[in-house]
Amino acid sequence: MPFGNTHNNFKLNYTVDDEFPDLSKHNNHMAKVLTKELYGKMRDKQTPSGYTLDDVIQTGVDNPGHPFIMTVGCVAGDEESYEVFKDLLDPVISDRHGGYKPTDKHKTDLNFENLKGGDDLDPNYVLSSRVRTGRSLKGYTLPPHNSRGERRAIEKLSIEALTSLDGEFKGKYYPLKSMTDAEQEQLINDHFLFDKPVSPLLTCAGMARDWPDGRGIWHNDNKTFLVWVNEEDHLRVISMQKGGNMREVFRRFCVGLQKIEEIFKKHNHGFMWNEHLGYILTCPSNLGTGLRGGVHVKLPKLSTHPKFEEILTRLRLQKRGTGGVDTASVGGVFDISNADRLGSSEVEQVQLVVDGVKLMVEMEKKLEKGEAIDSMIPAQK
Amino acid sequence: MSSSFRRLASSRNTAVLLASLGAGTVAGGLLLNDSSTLAAEARKKLYPPSSDFPDLRKHNNCMASALTPAVYAKLRDKLTPNNWTLDQCIQTGVDNPGHPFIKTVGCVAGDEESYEVFAELFDPIIKDRHNGYDPRTMTHPTDLDASKITNGMFDEKYVLSSRVRTGRSIRGLSLPPACSRAERREVERVAVTALAGLKGDLAGRYYSLGDMTEKEQQQLIDDHFLFDKPVSPLLTCAFMARDWPDARGIWHNNEKTFLIWINEEDHTRVISMEKGGNMKRVFERFCSGLKQVEHLIQERGWEFMWNERLGYILTCPSNLGTGLRAGVHVRLPKLSKDPRFSKILDNLRLQKRGTGGVDTAATGDTFDISNLDRLGKSEVELVQLVVDGVNYLVECEKKLEKGQDIKVPAPIVQFRK
Numbered sequence: 001m002p003f004g005n006t007h008n009n010f011k012l013n014y015t016v017d018d019e020f021p022d023l024s025k026h027n028n029h030m031a032k033v034l035t036k037e038l039y040g041k042m043r044d045k046q047t048p049s050g051y052t053l054d055d056v057i058q059t060g061v062d063n064p065g066h067p068f069i070m071t072v073g074c075v076a077g078d079e080e081s082y083e084v085f086k087d088l089l090d091p092v093i094s095d096r097h098g099g100y101k102p103t104d105k106h107k108t109d110l111n112f113e114n115l116k117g118g119d120d121l122d123p124n125y126v127l128s129s130r131v132r133t134g135r136s137l138k139g140y141t142l143p144p145h146n147s148r149g150e151r152r153a154i155e156k157l158s159i160e161a162l163t164s165l166d167g168e169f170k171g172k173y174y175p176l177k178s179m180t181d182a183e184q185e186q187l188i189n190d191h192f193l194f195d196k197p198v199s200p201l202l203t204c205a206g207m208a209r210d211w212p213d214g215r216g217i218w219h220n221d222n223k224t225f226l227v228w229v230n231e232e233d234h235l236r237v238i239s240m241q242k243g244g245n246m247r248e249v250f251r252r253f254c255v256g257l258q259k260i261e262e263i264f265k266k267h268n269h270g271f272m273w274n275e276h277l278g279y280i281l282t283c284p285s286n287l288g289t290g291l292r293g294g295v296h297v298k299l300p301k302l303s304t305h306p307k308f309e310e311i312l313t314r315l316r317l318q319k320r321g322t323g324g325v326d327t328a329s330v331g332g333v334f335d336i337s338n339a340d341r342l343g344s345s346e347v348e349q350v351q352l353v354v355d356g357v358k359l360m361v362e363m364e365k366k367l368e369k370g371e372a373i374d375s376m377i378p379a380q381k
Numbered sequence: 382m383s384s385s386f387r388r389l390a391s392s393r394n395t396a397v398l399l400a401s402l403g404a405g406t407v408a409g410g411l412l413l414n415d416s417s418t419l420a421a422e423a424r425k426k427l428y429p430p431s432s433d434f435p436d437l438r439k440h441n442n443c444m445a446s447a448l449t450p451a452v453y454a455k456l457r458d459k460l461t462p463n464n465w466t467l468d469q470c471i472q473t474g475v476d477n478p479g480h481p482f483i484k485t486v487g488c489v490a491g492d493e494e495s496y497e498v499f500a501e502l503f504d505p506i507i508k509d510r511h512n513g514y515d516p517r518t519m520t521h522p523t524d525l526d527a528s529k530i531t532n533g534m535f536d537e538k539y540v541l542s543s544r545v546r547t548g549r550s551i552r553g554l555s556l557p558p559a560c561s562r563a564e565r566r567e568v569e570r571v572a573v574t575a576l577a578g579l580k581g582d583l584a585g586r587y588y589s590l591g592d593m594t595e596k597e598q599q600q601l602i603d604d605h606f607l608f609d610k611p612v613s614p615l616l617t618c619a620f621m622a623r624d625w626p627d628a629r630g631i632w633h634n635n636e637k638t639f640l641i642w643i644n645e646e647d648h649t650r651v652i653s654m655e656k657g658g659n660m661k662r663v664f665e666r667f668c669s670g671l672k673q674v675e676h677l678i679q680e681r682g683w684e685f686m687w688n689e690r691l692g693y694i695l696t697c698p699s700n701l702g703t704g705l706r707a708g709v710h711v712r713l714p715k716l717s718k719d720p721r722f723s724k725i726l727d728n729l730r731l732q733k734r735g736t737g738g739v740d741t742a743a744t745g746d747t748f749d750i751s752n753l754d755r756l757g758k759s760e761v762e763l764v765q766l767v768v769d770g771v772n773y774l775v776e777c778e779k780k781l782e783k784g785q786d787i788k789v790p791a792p793i794v795q796f797r798k
Contacts, residue, residue, distance in 0.1 A: 014564070
């Protein structure tokens with residue numbers, strides 16, 4: 001919550017035992033890491049903007065998790081959260097990001113020319129291609145913590161940056177609270193509209209406060225470059241198009257990001273980034289590149305092959321339904337994207353998607369012809 | 382353990398005194414350390430109240446009607462002794478614009494002092510919600526002497542069940558929107574310890590929400606006693622579902638006629654109920670139970686939040702005063718179809734709900750009929766009002782059965798001046 005440390009100093013009058021949450025039935029990264037000792041060590045700390053340990057973990061306390069799906073269970077309220085609460089967040093980051101160490105460095109590479117291939121994915125199988133990431137603006141607190149004043153300032157600055165774009169990036173901003181019915185209908189049909197979060201993972205972290213104040217959607221006239229303002233992160237940036245030309249999607253992604261970053265920098269609100277954690281975002285799961293590059297691809301035969309999951313794991317890819325996270329696939333069409341975010345660069349992650357999807361389409365074609373694919377199964381990447 | 386809370390309670394009493402003198406920020410400043418005060422000062426300059434004022438143009442709730450930019454500017458940077466802020470009070474009203482027909486309250490108290498520190502917002506809301514009651518000039522009567530009730534036995538051909546509920550808060554501990562886990566657990570400890578001291582027809586046991594067995598849970602569901610994690614955004618946006626189900630539970634006596642909810646929307650909700658129409662006995666048990674619980678907590682140095690301007694202090698301003706809802710499930714097949722039904726209820730200061738409680742529709746011809754008012758009239762007055770009103774409704778029903786005509790009663794006077 002904005003302004004003031006919300007109760008924290010008053011709570012220090014009570015013992016650690018009295019305040020420590022009951023995590024006995026919990027299954028999330030936060031619950032696995034947070035011991036009473038750790039809680040006791042960090043509970044009197046706060047970031048300069050007043051974010052506290054209890055703020056960080058509230059979503060994980062309120063959402064015990066699922067026996068099969070391991071959620072993160074904690075969020076950052078500002079850039080400094082990752083420093084002040086590193087004794088909790090470093091182990092959480094390590095668990096979530098394949099053993100990433102507090103001393104590791106993250107590589108950022110948004111030079112699309114370094115991508116090999118990616119323009120020839122078979123459109124008979126690959127229906128659409130998409131790359132998304134998030135960006136946070138330095139000097140503002142993050143969605144779980146920011147006040148209405150800050151959120152509006154973020155929106156104002158974002159509108160200024162985005163509406164100054166031209167050429168292929170010329171577009172328009174639609175504020176959530178004042179769009180017309182016709183505009184809303186169109187954004188729904190384009191699959192661009194985002195709604196007030198209903199997931200308790202987000203609502204318990206305070207991210208839906210004051211909805212829809214300060215939230216909106218910007219997209220270019222071509223409908224291939226889209227920015228969400230003040231949803232789960234300050235900005236979510238999405239490049240997409242029908243078909244299999246991931247190379248072009250990634251080019252537009254990189255160029256667009258670079259252009260808007262320059263504008264924010266001029267206003268002294270460049271993107272939050274450091275060489276250990278890469279781009280700083282609200283959820284620790286999105287640190288590093290914050291990038292999810294993926295395709296909607298038809299794999300009816302491969303998806304029923306007993307080795308499908310193993311192939312995905314080896315390719316460092318994950319599958320989702322075509323509705324996005326936590327949905328099921330429809331008609332053998334899957335959303336296939338990179339599993340990693342931290343510890344490899346944007347180019348590396350998109351390369352994995354491009355190479356992996358190409359291989360899986362070859363496998364699908366082989367299975368169509370009734371041939372075996374065992375020899376094609378790759379080694380672990 | 383409780384001694385540290387008692388020390389806190391006495392320092393809180395000082396803080397309450399200071400707060401009531403308008404020294405909210407001074408009392409709050411005692412607890413903040415220097416560096417956070419500096420950071421907070423810097424941010425206040427960067428974001429003046431005008432930049433933070435919520436957009437309430439599409440809103441229809443009591444908070445939105447009362448909150449002006451001037452009031453917001455004056456109160457935004459104030460803190461209760463508990464570090465609770467105005468923004469936290471109003472968050473639920475900002476997040477829930479309301480309904481064109483139903484005017485919700487749109488703000489909650491985080492502690493007893495909220496009603497003082499943010500009086501400039503709460504006072505007009507209280508006036509709006511409670512028929513013009515002015516906390517600055519009026520006093521609220523408390524009367525829990527059930528022997529005063531007359532004609533409190535209904536015709537059981539029509540009245541199927543009788544129920545009285547209220548809430549009570551433990552002074553010195555923050556309310557559900559604001560409380561820390563430790564405070565919530567202390568509320569549970571204080572309440573459960575006191576309830577364990579009840580004897581005779583009030584003897585019973587406690588079921589902690591987190592620890593109950595499947596069998597116990599099923600029994601509580603069958604008895605219609607179990608409460609669940611709130612799903613209403615009115616409550617979740619007011620931070621009342623945090624840490625669920627930690628320190629939440631249900632206590633009831635062995636006879637299942639006296640029930641306490643712990644740490645749901647208030648510290649405690651107290652319910653007395655029975656099948657049939659003996660409202661007098663329901664109210665007698667209600668008063669006796671409340672008095673005994675109060676006595677048991679006082680033995681350990683605790684007391685209920687109460688003052689003579691606002692009566693019993695509860696989380697939602699709509700429940701101030703008595704916090705009392707006395708009601709019946711009553712069959713009124715003919716009267717409910719009469720076009721004068723609503724007007725009769727209005728004049729009797731009664732409201733109808735479906736038999737599922739608030740925001741449910743009636744099934745068949747059975748209605749939940751209860752008092753509309755909470756503040757400005759005593760418990761005895763309100764229960765008598767329900768008794769007289771329901772008796773009147775049943776008389777109307779009987780008249781209509783015989784083909785006789787009924788009269789709309791004169792409206793009841795609002796406040797004793």
